Amino acid sequence: MKLKEKRLSTETLYSGSIVTLEIDQALLPNGDKAKREVVRHPAGVAVAALTSENELLFVRQYRYPMAEIVLEIPAGKIDDPTTQPLENAKRELLEETGAVGYSYVPLGAFYVSPGFTDEIDYLYMCRVDHFESQKLDEDEFVNVERIPLDKAVGMALNNMIPDGKTQTAILKTAMLLQMEK
Amino acid sequence: MKLKEKRLSTETLYSGSIVTLEIDQALLPNGDKAKREVVRHPAGVAVAALTSENELLFVRQYRYPMAEIVLEIPAGKIDDPTTQPLENAKRELLEETGAVGYSYVPLGAFYVSPGFTDEIDYLYMCRVDHFESQKLDEDEFVNVERIPLDKAVGMALNNMIPDGKTQTAILKTAMLLQMEK
Numbered sequence: 617m618k619l620k621e622k623r624l625s626t627e628t629l630y631s632g633s634i635v636t637l638e639i640d641q642a643l644l645p646n647g648d649k650a651k652r653e654v655v656r657h658p659a660g661v662a663v664a665a666l667t668s669e670n671e672l673l674f675v676r677q678y679r680y681p682m683a684e685i686v687l688e689i690p691a692g693k694i695d696d697p698t699t700q701p702l703e704n705a706k707r708e709l710l711e712e713t714g715a716v717g718y719s720y721v722p723l724g725a726f727y728v729s730p731g732f733t734d735e736i737d738y739l740y741m742c743r744v745d746h747f748e749s750q751k752l753d754e755d756e757f758v759n760v761e762r763i764p765l766d767k768a769v770g771m772a773l774n775n776m777i778p779d780g781k782t783q784t785a786i787l788k789t790a791m792l793l794q795m796e797k
Numbered sequence: 798m799k800l801k802e803k804r805l806s807t808e809t810l811y812s813g814s815i816v817t818l819e820i821d822q823a824l825l826p827n828g829d830k831a832k833r834e835v836v837r838h839p840a841g842v843a844v845a846a847l848t849s850e851n852e853l854l855f856v857r858q859y860r861y862p863m864a865e866i867v868l869e870i871p872a873g874k875i876d877d878p879t880t881q882p883l884e885n886a887k888r889e890l891l892e893e894t895g896a897v898g899y900s901y902v903p904l905g906a907f908y909v910s911p912g913f914t915d916e917i918d919y920l921y922m923c924r925v926d927h928f929e930s931q932k933l934d935e936d937e938f939v940n941v942e943r944i945p946l947d948k949a950v951g952m953a954l955n956n957m958i959p960d961g962k963t964q965t966a967i968l969k970t971a972m973l974l975q976m977e978k
Binding site: 617618619620621629630632633634635637639640642644645646648650651652653654655656657660676677678679680681682685686688693722723724725726727728729730731732733734735736737754755757758759769772773774775778779780781783784787788791792795 | 798799800801802810811813814815816818820821823825826827829831832833834835836837838841857858859860861862863866867869874903904905906907908909910911912913914915916917918935936938939940950953954955956959960961962964965968969972973976
């Protein structure tokens with residue numbers, strides 16, 4: 617079956633500080649036309665950082681769209697498109713937790729919801745070398761937690777960690793370390 | 798640290814067939830105000846369906862926002878908010894692949910990107926009982942593939958499966974089956 621769609625037109629309805637909303641007309645493989653609602657996003661990074669005691673670093677922060685405090689690995693947007701994902705991952709880890717990491721390993725790209733948004737998150741794992749002080753933005757409020765990796769795996773498998781990128785990063789980290797043994 | 802934000806006002810800028818864009822003013826824990834861009838989404842479902850030969854069912858479909866053909870487990874939106882996620886999961890699996898499943902196990906909720914959208918996906922695993930014919934919508938174009946679970950795990954760990962919910966569902970399915978042994 618032919619799958620590819622072709623852009624016929626695009627209109628930007630909103631361009632904000634995080635998202636841009638585009639309404640496009642697309643040509644479908646069968647020749648029909650369809651509307652496509654697309655939320656453009658600058659991409660993000662997230663880091664599974666392991667301490668020397670094999671604890672993962674987490675942050676709890678209020679996520680306004682969910683109206684709840686969510687447990688996540690340190691993460692953030694790529695604000696400057698000329699920077700590399702890895703630089704941003706190191707920066708976010710330091711800002712949110714004060715940790716300086718080493719032995720970064722890419723855990724791959726992560727499309728968050730390819731039906732409506734082009735957001736890609738770049739996931740990493742690393743080891744924590746040492747801690748400095750957090751460098752939070754003025755309007756950023758997060759609490760840092762450490763959870764043993766084994767416990768975090770159990771939490772992910774028992775639906776106690778609803779954040780998607782965090783589930784994936786925990787499970788990938790655990791499986792990759794298991795394979796090293 | 799106090800984390801919670803409070804909604805001060807909300808304005809709906811766009812209400813489409815998939816997403817609704819709201820621009821809110823929020824009160825931060827420190828008393829400052831901030832703009833919040835929120836993309837409301839009706840929630841989704843996704844299913845890791847295993848054949849009797851331990852192959853997972855996948856679909857390849859063109860994802861317009863990414864402008865590429867993406868390999869994913871069967872998934873879709875919850876179009877009718879009065880229906881349960883599990884019903885939708887069974888329907889999507891049948892529509893996209895023709896498979897009828899049994900022994901459904903919830904793999905938990907999955908927040909796709911809680912910084913800007915309230916989309917929650919509900920993940921499931923199941924066994925395939927038998928196949929009927931696909932029931933695709935007129936404007937839906939997907940190719941079905943079967944991949945052995947072990948191979949899918951390797952692909953997820955080697956960054957050959959960029960879709961986030963698909964990575965998580967593969968890894969959870971593999972770990973849960975491993976624990977059953």
